[in-house]
Amino acid sequence: MRLGWDEIKRRAKAFSEEWKDAHYEKGETQTFYNEFFELFGIRRKQVAIYEQRVKLLEQKHGFIDLFWPGTLLVEQKSANLDLDRAQGQALDYVQGVHPTDQPRWVLTCDFQRWRLLDLETGRELKFHLQDLHKHITAFDFMLGRKVSFETQAGVTIKAAELMGKLHDALEESGYVGHDLEQLLVRLLFCLFADDTGIFQPKDIFLQLIENDTRPDGSNVGRVLSDLFDVLDTPENARQTTLQAELDAFPYVNGDLFGGRLRTAHFDATMREHLLDAARHDWSGVSPAIFGSLFQSVMDAEQRRAKGAHYTTEANILKVIGPLFLDELKVELERIIARKTKRDAELDNFLTRLTRLTFFDPACGCGNFLVIAYREIRALELRALEARWPKAMTDIGDERRQGVLDPALLSRVTVDQFYGIEYEEFPARIAEVAMWMMDHIANNALNESFSLNYARIPLRDSAHILHGDALEADWSELLPPEKCSYIMGNPPFVGAKYQSQFQREQVRAIAGLGGSGGTLDYVAAWFIKAGQYLQTNRGIRLAFVSTNSICQGEQVAQLWPILFDRHGLEIAFAHRTFNWGSEARGKAHVHVVIVGLAHRDHEPPEKRLFSYPDIKGDPVESGHGALTAYLFDARGVANRHLVVKEEGRPINGARRIATGSQPIDGGNYIFDAAGRAEFLQQEPKAARFLRPYLAAQDFINGGSRWVLCLYGADPGEIKAMPAVVERIRRVREFRSKSKRKSTLSAANTPAAFGMSVIPESPFLVLPKVSSERREYVPLDVVEPPTIPSDLVFLLTDASLFEFAVLTSRAHMAWLAHIGGRLKSDFRYSIGLVYNTFPWPEASKAKRDKVEALAQAVLDARAAHPTSSLADLYDPDTMPADLRKAHGELDAAVDNLYRPTPFASDRDRVEHLFGRYEALVNPLERVGVAKNKRVARKTPKGVSNV
Numbered sequence: 001m002r003l004g005w006d007e008i009k010r011r012a013k014a015f016s017e018e019w020k021d022a023h024y025e026k027g028e029t030q031t032f033y034n035e036f037f038e039l040f041g042i043r044r045k046q047v048a049i050y051e052q053r054v055k056l057l058e059q060k061h062g063f064i065d066l067f068w069p070g071t072l073l074v075e076q077k078s079a080n081l082d083l084d085r086a087q088g089q090a091l092d093y094v095q096g097v098h099p100t101d102q103p104r105w106v107l108t109c110d111f112q113r114w115r116l117l118d119l120e121t122g123r124e125l126k127f128h129l130q131d132l133h134k135h136i137t138a139f140d141f142m143l144g145r146k147v148s149f150e151t152q153a154g155v156t157i158k159a160a161e162l163m164g165k166l167h168d169a170l171e172e173s174g175y176v177g178h179d180l181e182q183l184l185v186r187l188l189f190c191l192f193a194d195d196t197g198i199f200q201p202k203d204i205f206l207q208l209i210e211n212d213t214r215p216d217g218s219n220v221g222r223v224l225s226d227l228f229d230v231l232d233t234p235e236n237a238r239q240t241t242l243q244a245e246l247d248a249f250p251y252v253n254g255d256l257f258g259g260r261l262r263t264a265h266f267d268a269t270m271r272e273h274l275l276d277a278a279r280h281d282w283s284g285v286s287p288a289i290f291g292s293l294f295q296s297v298m299d300a301e302q303r304r305a306k307g308a309h310y311t312t313e314a315n316i317l318k319v320i321g322p323l324f325l326d327e328l329k330v331e332l333e334r335i336i337a338r339k340t341k342r343d344a345e346l347d348n349f350l351t352r353l354t355r356l357t358f359f360d361p362a363c364g365c366g367n368f369l370v371i372a373y374r375e376i377r378a379l380e381l382r383a384l385e386a387r388w389p390k391a392m393t394d395i396g397d398e399r400r401q402g403v404l405d406p407a408l409l410s411r412v413t414v415d416q417f418y419g420i421e422y423e424e425f426p427a428r429i430a431e432v433a434m435w436m437m438d439h440i441a442n443n444a445l446n447e448s449f450s451l452n453y454a455r456i457p458l459r460d461s462a463h464i465l466h467g468d469a470l471e472a473d474w475s476e477l478l479p480p481e482k483c484s485y486i487m488g489n490p491p492f493v494g495a496k497y498q499s500q501f502q503r504e505q506v507r508a509i510a511g512l513g514g515s516g517g518t519l520d521y522v523a524a525w526f527i528k529a530g531q532y533l534q535t536n537r538g539i540r541l542a543f544v545s546t547n548s549i550c551q552g553e554q555v556a557q558l559w560p561i562l563f564d565r566h567g568l569e570i571a572f573a574h575r576t577f578n579w580g581s582e583a584r585g586k587a588h589v590h591v592v593i594v595g596l597a598h599r600d601h602e603p604p605e606k607r608l609f610s611y612p613d614i615k616g617d618p619v620e621s622g623h624g625a626l627t628a629y630l631f632d633a634r635g636v637a638n639r640h641l642v643v644k645e646e647g648r649p650i651n652g653a654r655r656i657a658t659g660s661q662p663i664d665g666g667n668y669i670f671d672a673a674g675r676a677e678f679l680q681q682e683p684k685a686a687r688f689l690r691p692y693l694a695a696q697d698f699i700n701g702g703s704r705w706v707l708c709l710y711g712a713d714p715g716e717i718k719a720m721p722a723v724v725e726r727i728r729r730v731r732e733f734r735s736k737s738k739r740k741s742t743l744s745a746a747n748t749p750a751a752f753g754m755s756v757i758p759e760s761p762f763l764v765l766p767k768v769s770s771e772r773r774e775y776v777p778l779d780v781v782e783p784p785t786i787p788s789d790l791v792f793l794l795t796d797a798s799l800f801e802f803a804v805l806t807s808r809a810h811m812a813w814l815a816h817i818g819g820r821l822k823s824d825f826r827y828s829i830g831l832v833y834n835t836f837p838w839p840e841a842s843k844a845k846r847d848k849v850e851a852l853a854q855a856v857l858d859a860r861a862a863h864p865t866s867s868l869a870d871l872y873d874p875d876t877m878p879a880d881l882r883k884a885h886g887e888l889d890a891a892v893d894n895l896y897r898p899t900p901f902a903s904d905r906d907r908v909e910h911l912f913g914r915y916e917a918l919v920n921p922l923e924r925v926g927v928a929k930n931k932r933v934a935r936k937t938p939k940g941v942s943n944v
Contacts, residue, residue, distance in 0.1 A: 005283055006197035011039045012133040022111040023079035033066050040142040054096040064093050069101040077110045137283055159285045166273040179262045181425035185432055192436050195282040204248055206278040217266035225263055232257035253457035287370045287436040316371045319593055322572040322607050323542040324485050325375050336386045346387040353380050354411045359483050361469040362490035363419030366430025370437045377441035380412045410445050414438050415460040418478045420469040427466040434462040470505045470524050474532050486529050486541035493521035517557040520546055530566030542595035547576045550592050550630050552819025556644045559628035563640040570626040571597040572607040578615045590823045629816055631905050635913035643817050645830035650918050651838045656794045659787030663753030665733035667726045668707040675705045682722035694788040695766035699777055701867035709750045710757050758783055763797035769825045777868035778806045800846055803853035807892035812904040813911055837914035839895035852888040859884040
């Protein structure tokens with residue numbers, strides 16, 4: 001009967017305390033290691049010997065301090081001696097051991113300092129005696145199991161993969177649906193319980209599968225069914241004839257094992273998958289594994305449809321830290337530092353923790369609830385240790401068990417946590433994950449106070465509603481007046497990918513009327529949470545979201561609802577960063593985190609976390625107010641101001657247009673090979689094939705052509721049979737469309753669906769450009785090139801217009817106000833160009849800016865073999881081009897203010913104030929002046 005890790009850890013802590021003053025090798029080594037082996041219930045003399053003689057090189061001999069053949073070699077030293085030298089000596093001894101007895105592990109120790117080296121992997125663990133209980137599982141080999149120094153994240157991911165294999169094998173055999181999901185949830189509990197002390201003795205589940213099931217797997221399902229019945233039956237209600245192997249399992253309750261499942265028929269492979277999972281060390285697995293597991297067993301198409309993105313613990317802490325955890329930690333440390341009334345305040349703090357409630361209305365497998373519970377229990381334990389310091393040191397173990405009631409000592413429970421989940425499987429996993437974390441927290445309590453407390457049978461449970469969060473009445477699950485915090489990671493489904501039902505849900509909740517806007521699915525959770533807290537304005541909330549809610553067209557749709565209709569303010573935010581997952585097939589998306597509070601309870605200082613590297617760590621700053629775009633609102637009178645799409649320029653700029661849209665089904669567009677082949681067939685069409693420019697061609701230097709019959713005589717067209725055939729195909733293609741405009745265009749198939757045929761040089765602005773570029777590449781192109789609808793064009797652009805549009809100021813406006821396509825910049829006429837605040841300039845300043853713009857073009861011309869993609873790749877951008885842009889940026893910045901801008905965010909904050917003047921009627925005088933300047937801009941691009 002092997003000891004469980006809970007008991008071993010308690011023994012290790014007592015061992016460390018007993019030997020804290022040990023230092024003398026000769027006098028204390030043997031007693032020290034005899035007692036060390038007893039930690040694991042092992043009699044040292046049965047497995048290991050002292051002073052084992054070993055032959056070294058050059059006919060010399062040495063003596064190993066302690067040797068366990070095939071397993072462990074110990075080199076013991078007195079305190080403060082050189083452990084590097086000692087380890088070298090130990091490795092010499094290893095070489096002298098017979099090959100069949102060579103150990104895998106080498107321990108070098110001076111009583112207080114420990115080094116455990118795995119000779120197979122080369123990994124080394126270093127710690128001090130006082131921390132032995134924290135690292136005791138590294139000695140797993142003492143119990144006959146392999147040890148691993150993997151990180152918790154690595155252990156967690158591996159566990160998810162192991163269970164994913166079992167899931168896939170069962171599903172492939174036809175064991176699917178509700179029964180499969182419930183079977184996996186139950187197995188997850190058993191696997192975790194087997195390694196963490198819930199099941200005693202350790203590994204009884206593993207031994208049950210190894211010893212009581214057949215190698216071909218034929219009876220595994222029946223054995224599991226019997227086990228589940230036992231786990232659902234109190235000990236005093238079980239049959240007296242129950243076999244001992246099953247009767248050793250505890251009564252679990254919690255409805256986890258209630259209800260019969262269809263018996264799963266295993267084969268040898270499935271049994272081996274289950275054994276692999278059971279052999280894995282689940283004591284190092286975070287309960288957040290359950291979310292990762294669920295994602296691991298979903299295919300990519302399902303993940304996208306449901307908007308599922310499961311999260312790392314580090315990212316969850318980015319939400320709950322500023323939402324509530326940081327504040328609670330600061331408060332607790334302040335109380336602990338007090339010299340008077342400390343105990344009373346600690347009691348009040350502990351009571352306050354029991355009154356907090358946490359709600360995740362898109363909880364998935366409970367990742368946010370699990371980590372939040374872990375952190376609240378850790379705070380409770382810290383407070384308890386401060387409140388009862390003598391209980392940890394001055395009372396003996398036996399007296400402590402009688403004096404301290406652990407059920408009263410720890411009063412934070414899982415039933416303070418609430419969630420809503422659409423799918424049944426993850427909803428059940430969330431409940432189990434909370435029980436797992438509860439057990440881990442109880443173990444920490446036991447370790448601190450030398451108690452033996454476990455909440456088995458299960459009594460309290462997290463409140464997880466299986467339902468649609470957008471249809472459910474949140475108040476029925478948790479009345480708002482009882483709610484403290486709302487948090488989570490709602491589905492990210494974009495407007496284009498929403499089902500008809502999902503679009504109707506968003507439209508109904510947002511109440512925008514008409515088409516209902518283009519809000520992402522996640523926006524509905526923000527709005528519904530805003531409605532929910534109207535009954536209790538003290539609730540704080542924070543959600544993870546795609547960054548599209550804080551830039552682009554969605555800002556003007558969502559934020560007036562949150563600001564004006566619901567009275568919310570941004571309390572903290574994380575600007576765009578890379579959100580990773582711990583599942584197989586990792587999901588990586590660019591997200592923001594937004595924390596909100598009602599303006600009646602908003603904090604005086606708003607916290608903003610910015611990411612110089614979206615994959616790196618943030619930089620925190622404090623602000624009086626934040627805009628919906630997640631930058632400082634000090635430059636505007638109205639912090640709720642949002643940029644709205646405009647049908648025409650409000651800034652005095654000339655209009656720009658979208659390029660041509662052939663709507664041809666591919667019949668009018670040719671690459672180089674296709675063009676040559678078509679001209680062989682129809683040489684008369686040569687003068688009607690014109691260069692065709694899409695964004696990718698423009699940036700990367702590709703060559704395509706389009707058949708443009710603009711201005712062609714009908715007789716000429718009829719004389720080209722291959723052209724006539726193409727026209728026929730286009731008519732047929734358009735006539736099958738469901739769009740009215742395309743159906744109408746079928747009547748004029750020789751023309752483009754939307755024709756923009758420039759007759760003079762034009763400035764090209766690509767609609768989409770990589771986020772890696774510091775500048776969106778702009779350039780002037782001349783006829784006969786025809787721009788596609790994937791670029792915008794400004795005809796007869798001046799050098800001044802080119803200068804402003806390619807400046808950092810305009811790029812900053814695009815990056816912060818414009819939308820994104822995935823993570824790439826998406827240029828927009830209505831949102832970016834028509835709203836951008838143009839600078840005023842005297843003739844002298846205008847001349848200087850134009851000269852610097854020409855310098856940019858000259859720097860480009862100095863690299864004639866490079867495409868725009870090459871020139872503007874941040875890794876390969878030529879130094880002369882970068883220098884030219886930098887000088888131009890400084891000159892354009894100077895048109896806005898004499899003080900240099902510190903960053904793009906600084907620029908856009910200033911521009912936002914200029915935009916406010918544009919849309920505020922009281923500031924229209926400045927706009928009129930800007931218009932007059934714009935009209936004076938000379939036409940023509942010969943100098944460009």
